[in-house]
Amino acid sequence: MVMERISAELVECDVHTDELLINMGPQHPSTHGVLRLVLRTDGELILDVIPHIGYLHRSAEKLGESLAARQWLPYTDRLDYLASMNMNLGWSLVVEKLLGLEVTPRAACVRVMVAELNRIASHLVAAGCYGLDLGSFTPYMYAFREREKILDLFEAACGARLTYSYIVPGGVTADLPNGWLDRCAAFLDQFDPTIDDLHAVLTSNDIFIRRTAGVGVLDMKTAIDYGCTGPVLRGSGVDWDLRRDGEPWYARMYEGYAFDVIAPVHGHYRNEAAYPAAPRAAVVGDCWHRFFVRMIEVVQSMAIIRQAMDRYRGTDASMGQPIKATQKLPRGEAYLETEAPKGQMGFMVIGNDTKTPHRVRARSSCFCNLSVAPELCRGGLVADVPAVIGSLDLVLGEIDR
Amino acid sequence: MSLFTQPIGLTHYLVVGAILFAAGVVCMVTKRNAIGVLMGIELVLNGANLNFVAFANPALRADPGRAVAWMDGHMIALFVIVLAAAEAAVALAIVLSFYHNHASVDVDEADELKG
Amino acid sequence: MNPINWHSCFFLLAAAVACAAALGVVASKNVVRMAVFLLHALGAVAGLFFLAGADFVGAMQLMIYVGGTLVLIAFGVMLTARRPFLSMDTKLAQWIAGTLVGGCLLAVLLRSALSVDDWAGPVSAAPRAQAEDLATAAPLGMGMLGVRVDRLDEPEAARREGMSGYLLPFEIISVHLLVVLIGAAYLARSTRPGEARLRENVEDKINAG
Amino acid sequence: MTTFLLQWLNPPWLAYALAALVHCGLLLALVVGSVAVCNWAERKIAGRVQDRLGPARVGGRFGWLQSPADGLKLLCKEDLIPADADSLLFRFAPYISLGASFAAFVAIPLSNDWVAQRLDAAAFFVLAVAGLEVFGVILGGYASGSKWSLFGAMREAAQVVSYEVPLGLCVLVPVMVAGTMNLVKIGNMQEGWFTNWLIFHDPFTFITFWVYLTCAVASVNRAPFDLAEAESELVAGFLTEYSGFRWSAFFMAEYGSMLAVSFLAAILFFGGWNGPVPIARWFGLMQENGPLAGYLGNLLGLANMLAKGSLGIVVMMWIRWTLPRLRIDQVLTTCLKYCIPLAAATFVGAMAWTFVARGGLNAGNDDATTRPGVATGGVQGEVAMTKSQ
Known part of the structure; x- marks a missing residue:
């Protein structure tokens, strides 16, 4: 509203300047899908950025009102299609919360493993595409090479490579196949050193630092005000991760796992000696820190997976029973936010004693993260727009739903 | 056809220079776009330069046996080229600042001394 | 033929x-x-x-x-x-006036160019057909440093007259260029009137809204 | 060639025209052929850098048919001209770029005797003509009638105009050390062992080469300076609206100028057609030992040039597939704050070196013909030459 008023005013007194209105997207190489940004530029300077969304809208939430909880699960795959496991997990947990359904320890272990693997896969896409946004093609190939291996693991577990529908309310669709743990361990062992490659071509590359350090600085207050979550929030120095700080219904899944929440609190990371040092030009909340948080979260996820594998070996073989499509949802409502790779993904479900929910709602982390983009881009250069948008790591499937 | 078989003399260069010069003058007089006027000036300078260079060529002047060109002509041509660059930079700066103030590049509108 | x-x-x-x-x-x-x-x-x-x-x-x-x-x-x-x-269209009267001026100028210039018979063809017996024989860069550079190497084959008196070279004009033009470039940068850099006000307005709106 | 044709053809102008055509064709074939090879090599190198194979199937094991297949595809593509475009300029722009990029080869010697036109100011000419390529880009970007293209054109204009300055200064350093702008003479001065190469002449020329490399990459618009077609920001910059043959004309122009700056670097810093070891002299492959020996020597020189040129291109590709892209303000800062002062400093330094280490103006006079480091001797030589005429 305010924005429109200002735009109108700018148009009105625009006569003396050479401002240009440019459509970045919906067909543009670096808008990560079908995002449309209207840039108001003065030469290379960005005066304003107005995001337009809705090009991928599929009425997912409305469809949820005419489908059973188990049937809607595949739709969650298509929200954040780069982290379908985490989407499945969010929906499964909220339905379980409504039903009061507990899952077996073994199923919980499997959930942790695949969710964290998918977090790694999602962060790899974020890192690779970020390189691409800044004009470097090679990290993209490195990242996607590793992601393919994770997808191989998922394929072995559930048969799908993108839309898994693996985590379902009540557990998972099937136990892990024989030998999966060894494959997973082998993957982690060979993946570990490749992170250094990404650090070499991106994180500590001088040009990369110049493009990202001090660019798109999101201070802590603005981040909280706009409802930013996930690595975007943590990149601004807020020590907040639902895996540790979330509702017990979700956070108990991670109880007993040793991992760090990655955030530059007062400019310093925990155990920061173990990671590449932050460049001098980097400011907390800038693109570089948002990117770096993701890179280090990958390491933490690996640690969690290794612990989960040990724990899995110690559990008994009971996997629990996934709910049926005929499962009625009791009257009442449940809401739960989980820590998805891109931020806090919240699902809400209202039951009315039938098998189809009365209302389904998804709280998209990317939507809130996108809303801060104009703040970050304003006053920057055209080249900073892809840098900022890429550092927010948006997926339009989740924003448009 | 004799044009293709006869060697080139000074006159040929002078004629081309004259045409460029006259075209530049017409351009300066008739164009309303300030940058168009600037282009006319460039043409005029080029026409003059061509004459300087042509006169410096010993083969075209009555000085048989001289092997070295007169550097004076070349030197002046060089100075003209360099000054034209400077002139274009300043003129463009003026045009741009006029454009920003008046939202126009029409020289007919530039008739007041006030900025 | x-x-x-x-x-x-x-x-x-x-x-x-x-x-x-x-x-x-x-x-x-x-x-x-x-x-x-x-x-x-x-x-x-x-x-x-x-x-x-x-x-x-x-x-x-x-x-x-x-x-x-x-x-x-x-x-x-x-x-x-x-x-x-x-x-941008030019008025017909301007076209006529411009063409007239240009035409007169062209006539004068052509008249003078064609008036000297000696200029019609090459006078020198040795036309310099081969471009590789040309060496103008070094003499030009020396000329700018004050040494007229192109006049070495001239008689002593004529040579001394021209030996001062182009050092002074070169220096003058260098300083001139520098001044001009600084001036151009200064001119183009000046802020546009109205723009600062516009920006302030927008910022106020953003802060208020 | 001309004399041979003159025996057979009447009227003689036909012989001249035919000879000119054949030579043009040879030069063009060299450039176009190397563009095709570069295109293939770029894919292969990108593949290797990115831990994959690159083209592997088209035309057999090494995918060598990839470039011809690609060219065929481009020729068959629909020829699109946007409704908003200035169609005359839009059609015309690619050929300005292409022409400028190819024209630079007129003055680049490929070997001691193989040069289309021996210009006294050849080094300067190559720079000047290669700089004209920017016009095609600006016009194409403007005429496309697309804002992204306009952005690309503006960036190109700003970038190329600023990088011409340090590039010119960098070329000036070896030119000054050698004392001539004639590329053939500069090349011949570096004959013998590789220690004669100008890059090893003094510390300043050594630094100058790296500045030259930076500026050359920037002036041919290769990553990390490919701002004009930055695909993640400007869709494809000035190329956004181009397709088919016109697009490939721009593409060829880019590779052509890459080759041109690589050749220029080879001649100015790396001995040109002289290998690291004076093989040609050992085996007597010189013009004075008969035409066949001269021909073989020239062939060897051509091979040397091509090897050095390809090395330059491979380095540029390696850089491209490794580094992210700079921002426009950083590109200009790099030029104005680092490249120009550095180039100017090396220029002054090389000048001082020549005077201090070589003992001033007249020191180089004795061996003015063969040795490098004859800065002022070269000029004196010129003067002597002009006097003798």
Whole structure:
């Protein structure tokens, strides 16, 4: 509203300047899908950025009102299609919360493993595409090479490579196949050193630092005000991760796992000696820190997976029973936010004693993260727009739903 | 056809220079776009330069046996080229600042001394 | 039939391009096309310089004039290329007056160019056909440093007269260039009136809203 | 060639024209052929850098048919001209770029005797003509009638105009050390062992080469300076609206100028057609030992040039597939704050070196013909030459 008023005013007194209105997207190489940004530029300077969304809208939430909880699960795959496991997990947990359904320890272990693997896969896409946004093609190939291996693991577990529908309310669709743990361990062992490659071509590359350090600085207050979550929030120095700080219904899944929440609190990371040092030009909340948080979260996820594998070996073989499509949802409502790779993904479900929910709602982390983009881009250069948008790591499937 | 078989003399260069010069003058007089006027000036300078260079060529002047060109002509041509660059930079700066103030590049509108 | 004089052929080619492009600059209304025509005119003039044995000046023409000045002009054209200024019509009276002035000038210039018979063809017995024999860069450079190596074969008196070289003009023009560049930067840098106010307005709105 | 044709053809101008055509064709074939090879090599190198194979199937094991297949595809593509475009300029722009990029080869010697035109100011000419390529880009970007293209054109104009300055200064350093702008003479001065190469002449020329490399990459618009076609920001910059043959004309122009700056670097810094070891002299492959020996020597020189040129291109590709892209303000800062002062400093330094280490103006006079480091001797030589005429 305010924005429109200002735009109108700018148009009105625009006569003396050479401002240009440019459509970045919906067909543009670096808008990560079908995002449309209207840039108001003065030469290379960005005066304003107005995001337009809705090009991928599929009425997912409305469809949820005419489908059973188990049937809607595949739709969650298509929200954040780069982290379908985490989407499945969010929906499964909220339905379980409504039903009061507990899952077996073994199923919980499997959930942790695949969710964290998918977090790694999602962060790899974020890192690779970020390189691409800044004009470097090679990290993209490195990242996607590793992601393919994770997808191989998922394929072995559930048969799908993108839309898994693996985590379902009540557990998972099937136990892990024989030998999966060894494959997973082998993957982690060979993946570990490749992170250094990404650090070499991106994180500590001088040009990369110049493009990202001090660019798109999101201070802590603005981040909280706009409802930013996930690595975007943590990149601004807020020590907040639902895996540790979330509702017990979700956070108990991670109880007993040793991992760090990655955030530059007062400019310093925990155990920061173990990671590449932050460049001098980097400011907390800038693109570089948002990117770096993701890179280090990958390491933490690996640690969690290794612990989960040990724990899995110690559990008994009971996997629990996934709910049926005929499962009625009791009257009442449940809401739960989980820590998805891109931020806090919240699902809400209202039951009315039938098998189809009365209302389904998804709280998209990317939507809130996108809303801060104009703040970050304003006053920057055209080249900073892809840098900022890429550092927010948006997926339009989740924003448009 | 004799044009293709006869060697080139000074006159040929002078004629081309004259045409460029006259075209530049017409351009300066008739164009309303300030940058168009600037282009006319460039043409005029080029026409003059061509004459300087042509006169410096010993083969075209009555000085048989001289092997070295007169550097004076070349030197002046060089100075003209360099000054034209400077002139274009300043003129463009003026045009741009006029454009920003008046939202126009029409020289007919530039008739007041006030900025 | 005389053998074809290739030097003349190339001269005619370059001259035709130069004249046609110059007329194109005059005739075209669109300022961008004018720039394109000017590009060809200047390029062809560079070719004429090469043919006249001034290869260093020709290269300078290509580098500074075509590569620098013209890019600058194209830059200016694009910065101010809004619809109404892209092609501006000139009044008929102005056309007539302009053509009259230009025509008179052309007549005078042509008259004087054609008036000297000695200029019709080469006078020197040794035309310098081979470009590799030309060495203008070093003498030019020495001339700018004050040593007139092109006058070494002249009699002592004439030589002393010209031996001062071009050191002083070179220095003057260098300082002049520097001043001009600083001035241009200063002119173009000045903030646009209204813009600061506009920005303030917008910021107020954003802060308020 | 001309004399041979003159025996058979009448009228003689036909012989001249035919000879000119054949030579043009040879030069063009060299450039176009190397563009095709570069295109293939770029894919292969990108593949290797990115831990994959690159083209592997088209035309057999090494995918060598990839470039011809690609060219065929481009020729068959629909020829699109946007409705908003200035169609005359839009059609015309690619050929300006292409022409400028190819024209640079007129003055680049490929070997001691193989040069289309021996210009006295050849080094300068190559720079000047290669700089004209920017016009095609500016016009194409403007004429496309697309805002992204306009952005690309503006960036190109700003970038190329600023990088011409340090590039010119960098070329000036070896030119000053050698004392001539004639590329053939500069090349011949570096004959013998590789220690004669100008890059090893003094510390300043050594630094100058790296500045030259930076500026050359920037002036041919290769990553990390490919701002004009930055695909993640400007879709494809000035190329956004181009397709088919016109697009490939721009593409060829880019590779052509890459080759041109690589050749220029080879001649100015790396001995040109002289290999690291004076093989040609050992085996007597010189013009004075008969035409066949001269021919073989020239062939060897051509091979040397091509090897050095390809090395330059491979380095540029390696850089491209490794580094992210700079921002426009950083590109200009790099030029104005680092490249120009550095180039100017090396220029002054090389000048001082020549005077201090070589003992001033007249020191180089004795061996003015063969040795490098004859800065002022070269000029004196010129003067002597002009006097003798």
